[in-house]
Amino acid sequence: MKEKVLSEHFSIDNFFMLDVYLKHNGYQAVKKALTELNPEKILKEAKAANLRGRGGAGFPAGVKWGFVPQNGDKPKYLCVNADEGEPGTIKDRHIMTHNPHLLLEGIIISAFCVGINTAYIYIRGEYENIALRLETAIDEAFQKGFLGKDILGSGFDLNITVHRGAGAYICGEETALLESLEGKRGNPRLKPPFPASIGLFQCPTVINNVETLSNIPSIILKGAEWFCALGLPTDGGTRIFSVSGMVKNPGIYELPVGTSLKDLIFKYAGGIKEGKKLKAVIPGGMSSPILKADEIDITMDSDALMKADSMLGSGAVIVLDEDTSILEVLKIITKFYSHESCGQCTPCRIGNSWIKKIVTRISRGEGKDGDIDNIIRLALNMLEKTLCPLGDAAAMPILSIVKKFRDEIETSIK
Amino acid sequence: MMKIYIDDREVNVEKGITVFKAAENAGIEIPHLCYHPAFPPEGTCRMCLVEIEGLPKLELACSTQVKDGMKVHTKSEKVVEARKGVLEFLLAEHPLDCPICDQAGDCKLQDYYEEYGLFDNNFSESKDRREKKIRLGKYLIHDNERCVLCRRCVRFLQEVVGTGEMGVFERGADTEVNILDGIQVDNNYSGNLAQLCPVGAITDTDFRFQTRSWFLEKGEAICPLCSRGCNIFIEYHRGFSRFDIPKRVYRISARENAEINSYWICDIGRFGYHSLDENRAEKIIANNNKNIKSYETSLAFFTEKIKQLFYKKETSKITLLLNSFLTNEELFLLKKIFQDDLGIKNIFFIDPSAGEADNILLTSDRTPNKKGAEELGFEITQFELSNLEDETEVLIIFGSYLSEIFSLSDIRAYFDRVPDKFLFTPHMSELDSMVGIMFPTAMTPEKGGSLTNVDGKVQKFSPVLEVPGDGKAEWKILAGLGSKLNINLNYYEDLLSPEEIFRQMQKEIPFFEK
Numbered sequence: 001m002k003e004k005v006l007s008e009h010f011s012i013d014n015f016f017m018l019d020v021y022l023k024h025n026g027y028q029a030v031k032k033a034l035t036e037l038n039p040e041k042i043l044k045e046a047k048a049a050n051l052r053g054r055g056g057a058g059f060p061a062g063v064k065w066g067f068v069p070q071n072g073d074k075p076k077y078l079c080v081n082a083d084e085g086e087p088g089t090i091k092d093r094h095i096m097t098h099n100p101h102l103l104l105e106g107i108i109i110s111a112f113c114v115g116i117n118t119a120y121i122y123i124r125g126e127y128e129n130i131a132l133r134l135e136t137a138i139d140e141a142f143q144k145g146f147l148g149k150d151i152l153g154s155g156f157d158l159n160i161t162v163h164r165g166a167g168a169y170i171c172g173e174e175t176a177l178l179e180s181l182e183g184k185r186g187n188p189r190l191k192p193p194f195p196a197s198i199g200l201f202q203c204p205t206v207i208n209n210v211e212t213l214s215n216i217p218s219i220i221l222k223g224a225e226w227f228c229a230l231g232l233p234t235d236g237g238t239r240i241f242s243v244s245g246m247v248k249n250p251g252i253y254e255l256p257v258g259t260s261l262k263d264l265i266f267k268y269a270g271g272i273k274e275g276k277k278l279k280a281v282i283p284g285g286m287s288s289p290i291l292k293a294d295e296i297d298i299t300m301d302s303d304a305l306m307k308a309d310s311m312l313g314s315g316a317v318i319v320l321d322e323d324t325s326i327l328e329v330l331k332i333i334t335k336f337y338s339h340e341s342c343g344q345c346t347p348c349r350i351g352n353s354w355i356k357k358i359v360t361r362i363s364r365g366e367g368k369d370g371d372i373d374n375i376i377r378l379a380l381n382m383l384e385k386t387l388c389p390l391g392d393a394a395a396m397p398i399l400s401i402v403k404k405f406r407d408e409i410e411t412s413i414k
Numbered sequence: 415m416m417k418i419y420i421d422d423r424e425v426n427v428e429k430g431i432t433v434f435k436a437a438e439n440a441g442i443e444i445p446h447l448c449y450h451p452a453f454p455p456e457g458t459c460r461m462c463l464v465e466i467e468g469l470p471k472l473e474l475a476c477s478t479q480v481k482d483g484m485k486v487h488t489k490s491e492k493v494v495e496a497r498k499g500v501l502e503f504l505l506a507e508h509p510l511d512c513p514i515c516d517q518a519g520d521c522k523l524q525d526y527y528e529e530y531g532l533f534d535n536n537f538s539e540s541k542d543r544r545e546k547k548i549r550l551g552k553y554l555i556h557d558n559e560r561c562v563l564c565r566r567c568v569r570f571l572q573e574v575v576g577t578g579e580m581g582v583f584e585r586g587a588d589t590e591v592n593i594l595d596g597i598q599v600d601n602n603y604s605g606n607l608a609q610l611c612p613v614g615a616i617t618d619t620d621f622r623f624q625t626r627s628w629f630l631e632k633g634e635a636i637c638p639l640c641s642r643g644c645n646i647f648i649e650y651h652r653g654f655s656r657f658d659i660p661k662r663v664y665r666i667s668a669r670e671n672a673e674i675n676s677y678w679i680c681d682i683g684r685f686g687y688h689s690l691d692e693n694r695a696e697k698i699i700a701n702n703n704k705n706i707k708s709y710e711t712s713l714a715f716f717t718e719k720i721k722q723l724f725y726k727k728e729t730s731k732i733t734l735l736l737n738s739f740l741t742n743e744e745l746f747l748l749k750k751i752f753q754d755d756l757g758i759k760n761i762f763f764i765d766p767s768a769g770e771a772d773n774i775l776l777t778s779d780r781t782p783n784k785k786g787a788e789e790l791g792f793e794i795t796q797f798e799l800s801n802l803e804d805e806t807e808v809l810i811i812f813g814s815y816l817s818e819i820f821s822l823s824d825i826r827a828y829f830d831r832v833p834d835k836f837l838f839t840p841h842m843s844e845l846d847s848m849v850g851i852m853f854p855t856a857m858t859p860e861k862g863g864s865l866t867n868v869d870g871k872v873q874k875f876s877p878v879l880e881v882p883g884d885g886k887a888e889w890k891i892l893a894g895l896g897s898k899l900n901i902n903l904n905y906y907e908d909l910l911s912p913e914e915i916f917r918q919m920q921k922e923i924p925f926f927e928k
Contacts, residue, residue, distance in 0.1 A: 168585070185582060190457040190477055343589030344563065344582075345458040350503035353587030357539035374536055381499030384471045387457055 003230060005218045005238050006211065007254040010098040016133060018140035021101040027146055029217030033109045034154040037220070042113040046216065048224035050236040052257075054091075055081055055172070055209030056285060056313045057389070058235075058302045061216075065114050065206055067196035074203040076116045079181065080107060082123040082210045083165055083172035086285035087336065088316030091240035092210035094252055096123070096130045099214070100137035104160065106213030108146065109220055111158050114206055119160045122177050125167045134162050169340035173388050174207040176342065187342045188388035211240060231257030235301045239312075243269040245319035246276065258301045265296065265319055277322040280404075284313025286333060287393030289400030309400070326405040327363055327412050330398065334359045337394035348391040351382035355398060367413030375402050416482040421489055427480050434462060434475040437488060444488055445497060445526050447504075447612045448564035449476040452677050453573060459564055460500045461526070465490045472496050497530045506537040507587070509546075509559040517614030520627040523562070542587060550580070550592075551599035553618045553681060554607055558590045561615035567591060567607045574678065575603045575774065602772060605684040606677075609667050620685050621665045625651060630664060633878030636865055637666070637683040638739055638782040638858040642775050643867030644668065644675035644683055648690075648859050648878045661691040662879060674871065680776045695842045695854035696883020703850065709884050712851050713891065716836050717898045719808055724756055724901065731807040733760040733832075735797055737815060738781035740888060741863030742872065742926070743915040745783070745790050747892035747906075755901040760806070762797035763787070764815050777868050782858070786866030789925040799828045809835045812855075812888065814843035838888060854885035861887035862912040872926060874916070889915060 009015045009024055018026070033042055047062030068076060080103070084092040095103060107119050123131050138160050141147040149157045163181055165171045171180045175189035178200050199205025215237050219227045228236040240254045241264055248270030255264065261283060265271065272278050278293040283300070289310040291298070298304055305312045320329065338352040355378050358371055376399060383395040402409065415426050420437050427436040432455070437444050447459035455477035463472040467485035472493065475486075487493060504523060512518040544558035565582065568591055572578045579599045583592050593599060599607065608618040630649040637644040649665040666687045668679040700706035706715055723729050734752050736745070752758045771778040787794055795801075799820055802809070809832045816825060822844050829835060835849040840860075846852045858865075860881045864874040881887060889912055896906035909915045920926045 170585075187582075190455060190474075338586055341586040343585040343587065344565075346460050346500050346503050346562075349563070349587055349589060350506050353542075354503070354506055354537065354539065361539065368538070377536075381496070381503065385460055385463060385496055385500065387460070 002255055003238075004254045005227075005230070006095055006099065006102065006214050006240055007252070010094065015098055016100050016137065018101060018137065018144060021099075025221075026101055027105060027144075029220040030105050030108050030146060031152060033220050034112055034152050034156060039113045039115065042109060042220065045219060045224050046113070049215075049219045049227040050224075050232075050234055051212060051215055051219065051227070052235050052302055053209055054211035054215075054239065054315065056086060056287070056311075058312060061208055061212050064196065064208070065110065067194070068114050068204045068206060069197060070115065072204060075118065076114060077200040077203055077205045078107060078111050078114065078116045078119040079174075079177060079200060079205055079207045080119065080121040080210060080213060081172060081174065081177060081207055082121050082127070083177060084124055084127075084210070084314075085169040085172040085340075086287065086314040086316060088242055088244050088282065088285050088318045089314040090242040090244070091252055091315065093127060093130055094240070095210055095214050096127070096134055100134050101141065102214045102217060103134075103210055104137060104141050104146070106216040107160060108151065108158055109216050110206065110208065110213055112154075112156050116206065117157050117159065119158060120181055120200070121160065121162045122171070122181055123162060123164055124172075125165045128164070131162050131164050138162065168342075169336075170342045170388075170390060173390065176388070177207065178205065185342075187344050188390070190387060232301050234303065239300065239315045241300065242314075242316040243319065244316070246273045246321035246324065247271065247319045248273055255300075258299045258304075261291075261296045261298050261300050261317070264300060264317060269317075269319070272319070272321050278319065279322045279324055280320045280326070282316075282318040282320070282397065284311045285316040286318070286336065287311075287397055288313045289396050290404060292404055311396075326401060326408050327359070330401050330409070331356075331359050331363050333394075333397055333401070337390070341390060341394075342388075345387040345391070347382040348386040348388075348394070351378050351391070352394050354378055355394075362409070362412055365412070369413070371413060372402055372406060372409060416480065418480050418482070418484040418486065420486045429480070431480055432476060433464060433466075433473070433478045433480055433484075433486055436480050437475060437486070442488055444475045445522075445530060446476060447522055447562055448566065450566055450569075450610065450677075453566070453569050456565060456569070459504075459562065461497060461504075463493060463496045463500070464488050465493050494530065497526075498533060501526055501531045502533060502536070504562055505531070505535075507541050507559075508562075509541070511560075514623075515560065515614035516617045516622055516627070517560075517611070518627065521614060522612040544590065548592060549598075550607070550616065551604045553604050553620060553685065554599055555617050555619060555622060556592070557615050557617070558592075560613050561591060562613050563589055563591065564612055565591065566610040566612070567616055570603075570606060570610055571599065571601075574606075574676075575601050577601045602680045602682065602776060603678060603774065605681045606668065606679070610677075618685075625664050632667075633859070634669060634875065635859045635878050636782065636873050636875050637679060638865070639683045639686050639780060640680075640769075640775075641777045641779040641782055641784055641868040642675065643782060643865055643871065643873050644679045644775060645671040645873075646679055646683065648687070650879060663687050663690045674867065674873075675775055678775065680772075680774070682776060689841065690857055690859065690879070693841050694882050694885075695839055695846070695852060696885060697854065698884060699846050699852040701847065701850060706851065709853070709886065712853060713894065716851065716853075717895055719834055719836075720756070720895075721899060723808060724899070728807070729756045729758050730760070731805050732756065732758050733762070733802060733806045733809050734758060735762050735764045735809070735811040735813075735816070736787075736792070737763060737813040738765050738779075738784040738787055738794070739858065740783065740787075740812060741858075741861065741912070742783065742786040742790065742866060742919065743863045743912045744888045744892060745787050745792065746915060746919045746923075747889060747896060747909070749790055749792065750902070750905070751892060751896050751899065755896070755899065760801070760803065761792070761795075762801055763792075763794050764797040764811070764813065764819065766815050766818060779868065782867070783865045785868055785870055786864075786872070789866060789870070790919075790923065799824055802828050802832070804831065806832050807834060808832070809849075811835070811837045811845070811849070812839070814839040814841050814845050817843045817845050838891065840885065853891065854881075854883055855891070856881040856885055856887040860885075861889065863889060864912070864916060870925075874912075 180186035334356040338356040462475040
């Protein structure tokens, strides 16, 4: 049995309740961090752990914290990205549902490390019940003195507020999240400035994903070395992989970073349903480029997937079997991005809608010669030219699908 | 200062400026739609992408700050391709209704297509239909099909006027700018939206469908409708040799002046130009005197009247009504002739009544040169009919504002007592029939001179339009009067242009020296 960092206690009844959580070593990490360690030591440990962001971009969390200026006179904020909108991704919801206090511990320690007294959990609107559970957990933590003023006598204060989004995918992009949190339309901001210097309410802000922060308590308790050893030296720890699609056992699997994709699908998720053949895998949420069946002999870590021209993203593995129509997949993808584009920048606004129109027309049986080349051309005109990563998130899977499955799509055009 | 290279050209730039600004200063144009110098960079149109050596992606010229030694390419193959790509996106859903679009000829999309696009249309899908005639406010119509979503309108209303009547609605390809529910853009700066719009999405109802922009000439002028002295362009039609056109001026637009009006003007100034072509006085009106027909004989008659009183030492029987629309030069001549040469004390001002000031540009004083009149030494006493003394024999009136302020019967009652009345005015009014002679004169854009704004800034201007009919600019009439009276020997001989009058003014009045 592989060691689990996040989901070890998922099956324990009422683990989300503070008294149960405390019985299983709960809040020991906070105690250690606030009473035995200091922010410098925590930052050093976080950096040494090579904890990469679990939201999608894979940016090392410790490095991110280090960008926050420490001697300004403005307040600093921590925003927890619980928007979990990347199609296929269902990991953060399980952490927040079954182990909310682990997340709170992560928040407290990170905030202590960066010198933050106010944290927001920005949670996607659809997670209404989870938001309520988080609020209950926060109330419990307040009552026990893990939140509020002078936590555990350390002199450190922290307040956490849960804020529900309204269902826009783009609000998972960190600067759109900030805009939304400020009560504005959730449009991504022009960068630079980066949130670490000018973020929420124009103040220095750290934005971390739920899973990322939930790894912090274990790193504090067991050390960076242990964490790295769990995964890879450059990409530490475990990942909760969300496996969906045509597998026998879809669900979440917490496994070490660097687990083989083949194993994940065939060993852990039980292989393809009804004995069918594997056709392709989208390995890191919908915006990651697709892998064909013969490309899955690969380890699930940021570097390996980058080498394969894809990405680990949010660790959401979408498995497609031989019966899946690739044109249908393309249609779903283009429809999604066209709908979720915030609409402020030209290439993403028009590019996605244009490609969607072409794909929809092809699927109506009205495809024409040149359509595929046109899709490629338009996706390339979008790639790297948009204000935020959504343009790339759309262009990359579209390009990979059209290039790798050109023959199949062409049969729909003829 | 630091050194950067734009298209292999070495350029010295100030620290902290953007690549866009550096290129602009070096005379290199970078296409843009959402960027406007009045606002922080928006970075959404993506037209200004440039290549910067050492950076993996193309970067935005509008928001990227220069760094010492930076090498920027604005015309490399990568940039040209990206620009074409963005332009293709912008034009994909754009309605090609240029033939009926007010912006045609003056449109960034057209210009950029000519310059950077010239691709074939690859868009064979059906275009999304959108609302084409949304009434945004009294002066504004919005066409959502033409909109490129630069958000200049939204930002202007939020950041400059502070009223925020417009916002962005929907998202993705359905995104549109519109007015908030139940609100109209009816602030006094609404007309700027039409000028700010880089395409023909927001048009103003005053100009809509009136003419084509390529028929219009642009002349630099100063707005005379309040004491701010906003810099404007008068956009006028030169006309065709074979046809009469109904009017000369079709549009007033804001002309940038960082110190005075930035990039904006108010609606009063923008839409208040119709008086340039309407109801103009073009011919001399001489009541009860059939011998007077031409401008020259009229002026001779006028001069003779004054001369007679001067020689009889009865100039106290002259009353002079001025207004603050007159230029510094004209007021200077008036002061020289009537105050210094003739010793007249009965000098009053008759100006339109004050309005409400806003905290943006519009001042409560609705005349352009009160400050100038003060600096020239006039004591500005607003005229009341009771100021007219019984002994007054000659009444000289500039402007026809009298008839806007007092009732005609009151004016008539007082006027009847005065034997000789001379009116100098660019517009016809009821006063015309009550005076002896009415002399048609010029409006501000039809003459040269200078005005002193509320903050004491003296702004010179040249004539943009000709004086209609037989009308003459007041400074010309006054310079002639001065030399014909010849009380101050030879003083007026050389004052043959507003420039020469201004130089004389500078010699005599320290305020105008700078």
